[in-house]
Amino acid sequence: MPELAEVEFFRKRWSAGHGATVRRVQLHEGKKVFRGCDTALLTAKLTGARLIDSETAAKQMLFRFSGGGLSRAESRAWLGIHLGMSGELRVEPSDYTPAKHDHFILVQKERQLVFNDPRMFGRVQFSIGPQPPDWWTRIAPAILSPAFTTALVTGFLKRRGRAPIKAVLLMQERFPGIGNWMADEILWRAAIHPKRLAGSLTLVEIRTLHRECRHVCRLALETIAGQGKYLPPNLNAHIPKSWLFWHRWENGGRCPRTKKPLFREEVGGRTTCWSPARQKLNPPKGRAT
DNA sequence: CCAATTGTTATTTA
DNA sequence: ATAAATAACAATTG
Numbered sequence: 001m002p003e004l005a006e007v008e009f010f011r012k013r014w015s016a017g018h019g020a021t022v023r024r025v026q027l028h029e030g031k032k033v034f035r036g037c038d039t040a041l042l043t044a045k046l047t048g049a050r051l052i053d054s055e056t057a058a059k060q061m062l063f064r065f066s067g068g069g070l071s072r073a074e075s076r077a078w079l080g081i082h083l084g085m086s087g088e089l090r091v092e093p094s095d096y097t098p099a100k101h102d103h104f105i106l107v108q109k110e111r112q113l114v115f116n117d118p119r120m121f122g123r124v125q126f127s128i129g130p131q132p133p134d135w136w137t138r139i140a141p142a143i144l145s146p147a148f149t150t151a152l153v154t155g156f157l158k159r160r161g162r163a164p165i166k167a168v169l170l171m172q173e174r175f176p177g178i179g180n181w182m183a184d185e186i187l188w189r190a191a192i193h194p195k196r197l198a199g200s201l202t203l204v205e206i207r208t209l210h211r212e213c214r215h216v217c218r219l220a221l222e223t224i225a226g227q228g229k230y231l232p233p234n235l236n237a238h239i240p241k242s243w244l245f246w247h248r249w250e251n252g253g254r255c256p257r258t259k260k261p262l263f264r265e266e267v268g269g270r271t272t273c274w275s276p277a278r279q280k281l282n283p284p285k286g287r288a289t
Numbered sequence: 290c291c292a293a294t295t296g297t298t299a300t301t302t303a
Numbered sequence: 304a305t306a307a308a309t310a311a312c313a314a315t316t317g
Contacts, residue, residue: 002296006295084296085294170296180296182295183295270296
């Protein structure tokens with residue numbers, strides 16, 4: 001499920017545990033979510049450590065710890081979580097009994113921080129050291145950062161020129177945090193057909209696409225993850241009916257803007273929904289880049 | 290039994 | 304050699 005804004009929603013949930021010590025680490029040894037992770041080390045170092053703070057980048061979360069089993073030279077521990085397709089983070093009371101797919105739990109005095117992931121496409125990573133690890137700093141600059149320029153997008157679309165634009169929007173190395181529904185939402189707002197080849201977009205279309213990438217990211221973060229201290233009761237609580245989001249899976253769903261029927265088909269390996277009345281396959285007049 | 294799922298990566302094909 | 308398409312991963316649901 002989780003894309004950019006949902007990931008921020010879940011991180012914000014766990015922020016209830018900021019400042020508190022981890023009394024116990026509970027995990028399902030050998031599960032796929034721990035691939036490449038030294039779980040013995042993780043358990044040793046996080047037990048007794050304090051969760052200082054956290055942040056998100058793209059579809060990843062980083063939780064920072066100090067104290068506990070960490071030596072002075074080691075300084076900090078860094079816990080990375082990727083939610084994959086079906087992962088979620090919850091906060092449960094201290095007397096909570098773990099459920100089947102609760103693969104990783106940080107037990108604090110007042111609460112349990114739970115990572116649940118039935119399909120296990122998600123991932124837990126762990127590193128030690130004074131600075132954030134490579135797997136974190138290597139994440140591409142955020143779409144909402146000044147580094148995400150139209151020039152960057154133009155260059156990328158040119159290199160991926162033979163791929164449908166829908167597939168290109170899913171590439172995390174340039175569009176960090178965008179997933180299937182956000183890509184559809186962006187293309188729908190930009191009025192660009194998902195099957196258009198990336199290299200065929202005109203300069204005007206690229207500018208529109210760039211703007212809608214930022215717009216959808218900003219709106220989704222505000223709407224799904226809330227503002228300031230506020231956290232919505234659930235992921236979709238405040239998503240307006242005017243977004244494609246609500247209609248893309250409905251059978252007989254209609255475009256919120258044109259009121260004409262929506263269409264679904266696999267594009268770039270993923271089920272894609274668009275509004276044929278709004279998103280045309282033939283490029284408009286103008287120079288392709 | 291078949292097909293589907295808001296993700297990523299390894300492998301195969303062009 | 305590069306980039307695009309496909310398969311695979313795992314669990315559950317309709």
